[in-house]
Amino acid sequence: MLRERVINGDDTLDVNYLEKGVLASKSVCRIHINSVNGLEGFGTGFLIAAHILITNNHVLPSSTYAEYSLAEFNFEIGTNDLPLSLKIFRFKPLKLFYTNEELDYSIIWVEEQAANGSGYLAEFNYLKLNPNLGKTKEGNYVSIIQHPDGKMKKVAIRQNEVTNLSLPKFIRYVTDTKSGSSGAPVFNDNWEVVAVHHAGIPRYNADEDRCKSNKSELY
Known part of the structure; x- marks a missing residue:
């Protein structure tokens, strides 16, 4: 068995x-x-x-x-x-x-x-913002609902790891977004908003000898 x-x-x-x-x-x-x-x-x-x-x-x-x-x-x-x-x-x-x-x-x-x-x-619904901290932590995953490149609504779901909460006023995580995704809500597993998508920054991966996309989010 x-x-x-x-x-x-x-x-x-x-x-x-x-x-x-x-x-x-x-x-x-x-x-x-x-x-x-x-x-x-x-x-x-x-x-x-x-x-x-x-x-x-x-x-x-x-x-x-x-x-x-x-x-x-x-x-x-x-x-x-x-x-x-x-x-x-x-x-x-x-x-x-x-x-x-x-x-x-x-x-x-x-x-x-x-x-x-x-x-x-x-x-259309609206999302109530929770002002308390601690809605996510490093190693958690988030989901992003967005209009990448101005195209129809898409979701990058869950496997988007939070990598840094030490920055004042910002968090970082790795996910798939494009131009047009700016302003998208970033959710934890309870579908609470934890950030507003802000920008993408490069992160160098020495093991793969290339740059990956690491997203910086407004907390």
Whole structure:
């Protein structure tokens, strides 16, 4: 009789982990970055309260950018493998806009009614932020819901190891992200937000004699 094995620690989770992840993903949107000169790129953002969205400062650095830019929800593939109905919302920076260049985040008010027809912001969840420290630790794994390269919503799930918590105000971990992932929520196994995706930095791996991607996250 063959015996079962646990390889490098038990990595199993309750099956509701998947459903909770789907619920968390509803709050995540693509940021269509515009200025007075037109399209300048894409980023990711997510709702943290009714009408309030967070992303990076380098995604929306000023109220002027927020005024011209858009939040695009449902830019993803549904369970039938077809695109969902895109819901586009405008920002209202006169109502709320705050940015912090040092910590690289901006928070912005989002209008309630979709700008491209029917649809309301209340259809989408928001992620309650837990201000307490200790939501993750070195050696834990995190998951990131994002719009890499401005493409449809993707998830880099679990096998993304936290490598450094010693930096003030930042954490580091290894994962797969691309341009456009900036501003994405970073989750622990309880789908609590532990960071806002900030930037990628190179990490030299002497054993393989090449550079890997090690991501620096805003804590």
